[in-house]
Amino acid sequence: MKYIRMIPVGLLGIAAGAAQAQSSVTLYGVIDQGLSYTSNSGGGNQWSMAGGVLQSSRWGVRGSEDLGGGLKTIFLLESGFDGSTGKFTQGGLLFGRRAFVGLSDARLGTLTLGRQYDEVVDYPGMFSDRAFGGGYLAAHPGDIDNFNNAYRTNNSIKYQSANYSGLRFGGMYSLGGVAGELTRNQSWSIGAGYDHGPLSVAAAYMNVRNPNVSFFGNSTTGTPSANAANVSSPVYSGFASARTYQVIAAGGTYRLGAATVGATYSNIQFSHLGDTAESGVNPSGYTGSAHFNNAEINLQYQFTPAFSVTAAYDYMKGSSVASATGVNGGATYHQGALSADYAFSKNTDVYIIGVYQHASGTDSSNHPAVAAINGLTASTTDAQSTVHVGIRHRF
Template sequence: MKKVFFVVAIGALTNVAHAQSTVTLYGIVDEGINYNSNSGGHPLFNMSSGVLSGSRFGLRGSEDLGGGLKALFNVENGFDATSGKFSQGGLLFGRQAYVGLSNIRWGSATLGRQYDALVDYVGVLGAADQWGGYIVAHAGDIDNFNNAFRSNNTVKFSSANFGGLSFGGTYSFGGVAGQFTQNQIWSLGAGYNRGPLVLGVGYLNARTPSNAGGLMGNNTTTATASVVSNPIYAGFTSANTYQVAGAGAAYRFGATTVGATYSNIKFMNLGANGNSSFRAGETATFNNAELNFKYQITPALLLGAAFDYTRGSSVVQTNGVENRGSDYYQGALAADYFLSKRTDVYVVGVYQKASGTNSRNQNAVAAINSLTASNSDRATNVRIGIRHKF
């Protein structure tokens, strides 16, 4: 019996030794000073956090289970370095929080609060994700390329890399008894990255998006109709379905990279999920196109430039009058200098011009993403910042 017990004990210890695990603490602190030419009708100088990269800290880890299988997790908090407050509506791990399994041959399956496939495969090709930060995101981040809205209750699959090709998808449970599709979110995406060429396609579909627990309500505990304030689409939050189809590409010529993205955005069946000033069943459609450019002058100095155009379709109001839609023209420039591998200083400038009639049936005003909207058709924002990664 002693021999048997000894053999079993040795076997157990051997298994524990093989189950190697790692845990990493990481983060970013991004802080800077801004000038906004028109913040609700007045010029504004202020300090803010997390423009180029959201300020954050997180823990990620994995455990080797043998045979190419690993358990993994990631919990990531967003915070405002200016005030010390939590970001993402005060959520403790508002950026992401998930656990799952990965296989070296096939990919990973994870459960929790996660990014959708459109963000993973197409959003990364936009100027905002590469060098501009959230103020360079498409007008109001209307296509969610910059991850303004995150998915709760999500099952996610991300494939391994097959010769440069990868793909994935998400499904988010609505969690409402008797209402299978309420708050439901799903997405699909695929990408190709090999040599100088990068390609990405993606699709996102969210039901009852403005509900608490819906896609646009996942950063708060209140109904999003009162939270989505950007006039570009605040008047469309009564939609039953929010849908985005997008594609992007980038090609590198030595130190120069040229890229482009396109997205088609629909707020479908207006009035089905709340009060609306538009005729029941109407669909508000936007098309967005971006051209971006970056030049790595030296290993330490990066320059970026981008132009973005957002076009809104006409929508019929409840009184029968046609809202002809709005247009947004946006240009951005940036310079980023790395003092070390972990610390850089940067300047980003963005200019936006609006025309037409917005979702509130008012003259369209400039509304740079995540900033207080202008009271005119134009706005400029300039930021000087420092970012440290740890």
């Protein structure tokens, strides 16, 4: 990371006076690029260049101002980009990854306002393979539980506690902003984590109202369509008519010398299907609720300070759900991931990731389930595999 005292006005579009007022400002970033092979991408084998696989490419600015007595003003502006094309990610938003300002106290914690991560991302999401070595390819099918932070939360008020002898906790509330309907489009989440010696554990809960617009839609374009599903993955795109989306999740790791063993569990629910004023989002005529249970186990081994290997297995089972044509029996997904990483320095590393997924049953589109590795075009069959080789540089 490069440490600077002030940011040029022309580069960042912020007032010079505001930049000079900061006690410190840090410009940072990541660029991650590589080559991928996918066995079945919409029906054919595909070779492609892909970016942000191990870690999303980004640049950002963070800063703080010391207000005295342990209190600081803090801010963060973070923009995602595709290194293959140079375009913005997150639907083209300038600061689509995160944008917030707030106050931080070493004893009382931190309060921030803006576009931020939910507590599922901050707590149990950090124990899944996507955070260790598998990147977004190893995320749970469709990133259904948001462990891979595919979706951000707009208009949010977030509190994160200080670290109390290894215990941390936090909560977030997002205002819906709909006149006369306090709970429409709102979301909230809570989480907690504890670290003690080799053991780390965490749990979180998230609840989102009208998720097709407030969460899956607003997270990318900022101005979502209210008449179409804002999720492309067949794993759960058919459940866009849900009134409420909720995630209950837990995870942890245990370090044994050079090895780290991790596990996560999440229960995902799309409830009150069909209970929405939007049109065109419930073609299967679903009613009731759809549930998913997801369990992952992973293992990372640090052979040397520079070289590590990670393996993970994920299992997800969907419940049956009533539709206009009968009962959808749900889908089952098995996924395995293997990755290796070698660091040339603290800032530059090369890596390889391989993922295989198999699907069975009936998916949310009310058709035979097809494999759909996260971030890729879904397969036309029940199996899909991909291999990615990349290089990452952090600055």
